[in-house]
Amino acid sequence: MSAVSRTSDDGAVEHRRMRADARGNADALVEAATTVFAEAGVAAPVRTIADRAGVGVGTLYRHFPLRSDLISAVFRRELDACVDAAEEMEAAMPPGEALDAWIMRFTGFVATKQGLAAALHSGDTAYEPLAAAFATRLVPTLERLLSAAIASGDISRRVDAAEFLAAVANLCHGGGPSSRASGREARMVRLLLAGLRSPAD
Template sequence: MLEAAKAVFITSGVDAPAKEIADLAGVGVGTLYRHFPQRSDLVKAVFQREVDACVAAGPALSANHAPGTALTEWIDRYTEFLATKRGLATALHSGDPALEALPAYFMERVGPTLGALLDAAAASGEIRADVTPRDLLLAVAGLCAPVDHEGAAFSRRMVAFLMDGLRYGAVPPEPRG
């Protein structure tokens, strides 16, 4: 149901009919409401699921890739998350008390993960060391803001330019020994 809600939120917004979400999930509307009695319950669950998936990707990427590659792939994942958030943005900024804790949840969870990726990439000399998690999160979010007549490919290209810029001024680690 969460995957269906995410897809519907992206295409139709968070106010899409519950039937549209239920149909895509292959369940009845009653089942959807039993799990998520309020629309805000569903929005919150989709948002937290996406944040948690983004956070979980950090250590997995670090374990399987060089630091710079892990950071770049994580930023790609974050860029995809922002596409989902576009569908949620109206709800997140609606003033609904049930959703007001979500921005803090995001920063508390994502900040340390991105910080570890940035630290590793800077220590390896693959990126400059003067960027903070908040700097990068806000820069990528700004580059992913909707632009008239441009789609997700445009945002991904702009983020790639940003990532290339992080390599400028990188200081290689001192040789040992």
């Protein structure tokens, strides 16, 4: 690329190109996969991702031999941010509110992971490391939030954190590629949260 920044008719592409140079192909691929997965699900054709990242499919396979490797990479980038957000919330609000806030935050995280739940439950052993990341990072976070809310009396039911997390994820996309209607999903998640408040049966 020469001195002039070659004003592009597609800022996104240009941006990708620039950062690809700076950050390397692996990052460009994760970036591309994030977008593609959100649009077409984790079963999207590899070629689509490679094209979007501006690299050849060979390069994709070099960095991520298994599809699940790429999914994991996409996943983890946001996982940390989501986990970190919990601490701020715990510090800033009472347990019950923190719980609600974080679940809605998690909702936003999972909303762009079309087909993730399906992959996780596919039984394919390739996805086990992914499930493990789920279990070791997110589940403990939620457990902490739930315990605090129970201790403070904000919620009255005990639920399994992993189960609850999976339920929220499922509510956010029944498997369909382009689940719009985030309002619908949010309402049902809130109903689930309300369930935690109602006396146990």
